[in-house]
Amino acid sequence: EVQLVESGGGLVQPGGSLRLSCVASGFTFSSHWMSWVRQAPGKGLEWVANIKQDGSEKYYVDSVKGRFTISRDNAKNSLYLQMNSLRGGDTAVYYCARLSRMYAPDYYAIDVWGQGTTVTVSS
Amino acid sequence: DIQMTQSPSSLSASVGDRVTITCRASQSISNYLNWYQQKPGKAPKLLIYAAFSLQSGVPSRFSGSGSGTDFTLTISSLQPEDFATYYCQQSFSIPYTFGQGTNLEIK
Numbered sequence: 001e002v003q004l005v006e007s008g009g010g011l012v013q014p015g016g017s018l019r020l021s022c023v024a025s026g027f028t029f030s031s032h033w034m035s036w037v038r039q040a041p042g043k044g045l046e047w048v049a050n051i052k053q054d055g056s057e058k059y060y061v062d063s064v065k066g067r068f069t070i071s072r073d074n075a076k077n078s079l080y081l082q083m084n085s086l087r088g089g090d091t092a093v094y095y096c097a098r099l100s101r102m103y104a105p106d107y108y109a110i111d112v113w114g115q116g117t118t119v120t121v122s123s
Numbered sequence: 124d125i126q127m128t129q130s131p132s133s134l135s136a137s138v139g140d141r142v143t144i145t146c147r148a149s150q151s152i153s154n155y156l157n158w159y160q161q162k163p164g165k166a167p168k169l170l171i172y173a174a175f176s177l178q179s180g181v182p183s184r185f186s187g188s189g190s191g192t193d194f195t196l197t198i199s200s201l202q203p204e205d206f207a208t209y210y211c212q213q214s215f216s217i218p219y220t221f222g223q224g225t226n227l228e229i230k
Binding site: 116 | 124155157161166168169173176212214221223
């Protein structure tokens with residue numbers, strides 16, 4: 001079964017740090033771009049970051065640039081999101097997601113999602 | 124960044140109705156457009172990719188159309204399990220922005 005399982009969420013004070021992890025199973029992790037997507041309470045979806053198969057390319061939404069770092073360990077089938085200088089606006093459910101090329105040459109979509117891990121930034 | 128605007132933001136409909144949700148991009152995105160369904164407390168699910176291609180396992184009552192800046196998701200005959208929130212997303216350029224969502228409720 002194809003699966004993504006996130007962990008690492010919790011309550012953190014403003015200015016603090018947190019590291020999210022995601023373990024993949026049931027597919028060849030090293031063959032896929034991976035993403036983090038978040039959803040603030042009662043709000044819509046927001047794409048956060050992408051990372052290429054070998055980690056050589058990384059992209060971020062402007063609101064997290066310089067504060068968040070996406071990384072991966074293909075030997076451990078794992079994706080990470082290091083979040084520093086956290087703010088109240090970062091409070092959200094964070095989803096780990098598999099980005100797949102659905103249609104040649106470059107039509108990508110998120111076809112597998114984790115169950116999400118909740119990050120709450122509050123004093 | 125490309126802005127994605129969905130309409131309506133909410134919609135009430137009955138089982139058996141035909142429903143259309145619209146998504147507009149702030150610039151041309153060819154057909155780099157995906158649709159997702161999300162139920163309360165659950166992760167989103169991919170329905171349609173590349174504007175009109177049905178994801179494996181998704182019922183054929185779902186269909187997508189459009190190109191350029193204007194896109195639609197149509198549900199031909201609403202079923203009880205279709206009441207959910209629907210999001211469009213562009214994959215033309217990073218950041219891969221989502222629409223604000225359309226909440227489909229039971230009338």
